[in-house]
Amino acid sequence: MSDFDADPSSDDSDSYTIREELPAPETFAALREAAGMPPRSLEGIERGLPNSLYGVIAVHDPTDEVVGMGRVVGDGGTVYQISDMAVRPEHQGRGLGTRMMASLERYLDEAAPPRAYVNLVADVDGFYEEFGYRTVRPESKGMYRRME
Template identity: 30%
Template sequence: MALEWTDSLDAVDWEELSALYKVAPLGDKSAANLKIVFTNSRYRCFVHEDGRIVGVGRALADGVDTSYVCDVAVLPQYQGSGLGKQIVAKLVALSHGHKKILLYAVPGKEPFYQKFGFRRMKTAMAIFEDQQLAQERGYLDID
């Protein structure tokens, strides 16, 4: 069956989406929190096959200056099929016209995003809810 793409929130099963993030694996994201972040995102895409979510992504954007691509996730059995690449390409295309498009990658996945033109920033900084865990996972430099 063909993949179906949508940006609609109307029929999203938030529990199913939460389960996708766990197996992708991109962490434990609650259904309630996913509903909030996707609702507040300017751009989003959900990819379904046979009625189930197989891939997803979103971008927070202000319409002029900055778009932040985030939460791109694909079911493991679809990883390597080009679906993640298509999701990122769609979000980048939707973000066209912004002065900058940002993202931060899971450590080790930077080469995937470089194919879209993303480059490492020299001055990017972050405050994480759990700074120690972020450092252990490779998101923060050791000071």
Template identity: 35%
Template sequence: MPENSSRSVTGPTRVPALLPTGYRLLEEPPTSEEYVQLRRESGLSPRTPAQASGALSASWAWTTVRTAEGVLAAMGRVIGDGTWYFHLADIATDPSHQRRGLGRVVMEQLIARIDDVAPPQPYITLLADPPGQSLYRSLGFVDSDPSLGMRLPR
């Protein structure tokens, strides 16, 4: 997708977000160092370089937003099987670049990539921390009732 352009990700009813001037949208992962740093700076749980390596190599898709100078401003990725199950993860925006719609652009790009390849009715999930819940709801995400997201603490 060219810089500063957009397209609908689920049809004509959704108005796509525009990438602000001065940013580039890329379908590539951040570096390991950038991944670890942006998770930390954006308030996500910290991860090690070894964990970053696995995330970078084993994800189904990545979208990043960089400044004109090449600085990582936002990121997101999809984990999944490429056919029916897709989990959005690591949606993060550097605090100095927040409130500009970058998270929305990342989300819409990832959803569009899923829609481009998946058969009808893919199962798209995410875990929504409080700061992102209004964004996710505005994109059509709903609570997974009666299912409940669970994890095994380690």
């Protein structure tokens, strides 16, 4: 993790804080499930999270519950990927995704060298475009392979 400071301001409510840290593995799995994302094995989560370049969580201050997360993975020089952006449905619509994404973008602006490639897989239309991301089609196509 870096010494970069996450933005403590709130877009919608002062009852949430964006923290520069990664969720616990069990919280990571629960947030993915709550957001309707494909599950990951606990073994994979425990191996992968410590290899993150940067991460943020959204915390509901009254309950101290982690209700959102996002992270940057990659090689730290040429390729960066925004990954695992998730907010619990009951906490959506309060600007948490925007605040977390803004923190990830500030990290990238500070850490990524010129000509680095930043990518992501978008599940929400219109959200990431606000941060300057565009589809790769028709020049390229995204692909994946899930290990069984």
